[in-house]
Amino acid sequence: MTWYNGRLEAVSGDITACRVDAIVNAANSTLLGGGGVDGAIHKAGGPSILAECRRLRTEKLPDGLPTGHAVATGAGNLPCRHVIHTVGPIWFGGSRNEETLLANAYRNSLRTALELGVKSIAFPAISTGIYGYPPDKAAKVVWNVLCEHVEHKEQPEKIQLVFFSPASLAAFINALSAR
Numbered sequence: 073m074t075w076y077n078g079r080l081e082a083v084s085g086d087i088t089a090c091r092v093d094a095i096v097n098a099a100n101s102t103l104l105g106g107g108g109v110d111g112a113i114h115k116a117g118g119p120s121i122l123a124e125c126r127r128l129r130t131e132k133l134p135d136g137l138p139t140g141h142a143v144a145t146g147a148g149n150l151p152c153r154h155v156i157h158t159v160g161p162i163w164f165g166g167s168r169n170e171e172t173l174l175a176n177a178y179r180n181s182l183r184t185a186l187e188l189g190v191k192s193i194a195f196p197a198i199s200t201g202i203y204g205y206p207p208d209k210a211a212k213v214v215w216n217v218l219c220e221h222v223e224h225k226e227q228p229e230k231i232q233l234v235f236f237s238p239a240s241l242a243a244f245i246n247a248l249s250a251r
């Protein structure tokens with residue numbers, strides 16, 4: 073099942089298999105790996121991604137990557153060329169600026185993609201796993217950011233949202249139609 077809207081596409085699948093220029097990692101601030109999609113990306117990509125993340129920590133980010141920011145590494149054994157690591161907010165009920173921080177994670181990933189000259193990019197549903205952001209609330213934030221981006225910028229030509237299951241893709245589509 074896929075859902076298209078011009079340059080934006082929502083699909084279900086495993087982001088590590090995506091044949092795009094860049095995939096986005098829902099990392100944590102340490103950049104040193106974690107569970108969920110972060111663990112899957114490091115597992116499939118191999119140790120070179122972690123080695124680059126360690127170097128970034130030492131040379132540029134001694135305190136880690138702040139929530140909402142993004143940074144790029146190579147992609148090791150993955151079929152894409154770049155991994156853009158970003159940190160989404162942990163959900164605390166909506167009172168701690170979560171919406172802005174989630175939007176920033178997508179916006180700054182797209183800014184990094186433009187700097188890299190990326191033509192196609194795939195995003196996971198940042199923060200909606202271990203970090204607990206309600207998927208229906210995240211859907212609206214993400215969709216607004218992406219629509220705003222394609223309105224103003226010509227690249228990336230193709231932007232994919234990759235949901236891990238058909239059920240989570242269906243929930244995303246429902247959340248948007250309920251707006």
Ligand code: ADP
Pocket residue numbers: 085086087088098099107108109110112160196197198199200201202203204205234235236240
């Ligand atoms: P966060 O800590 O930002 O919540 P998670 O990795 O726990 O990050 O979850 C983010 C989303 O990524 C969840 O919806 C989860 O189901 C999904 N996910 C986990 N593994 C993959 C994968 N290999 N491909 C695509 N999405 C994935």
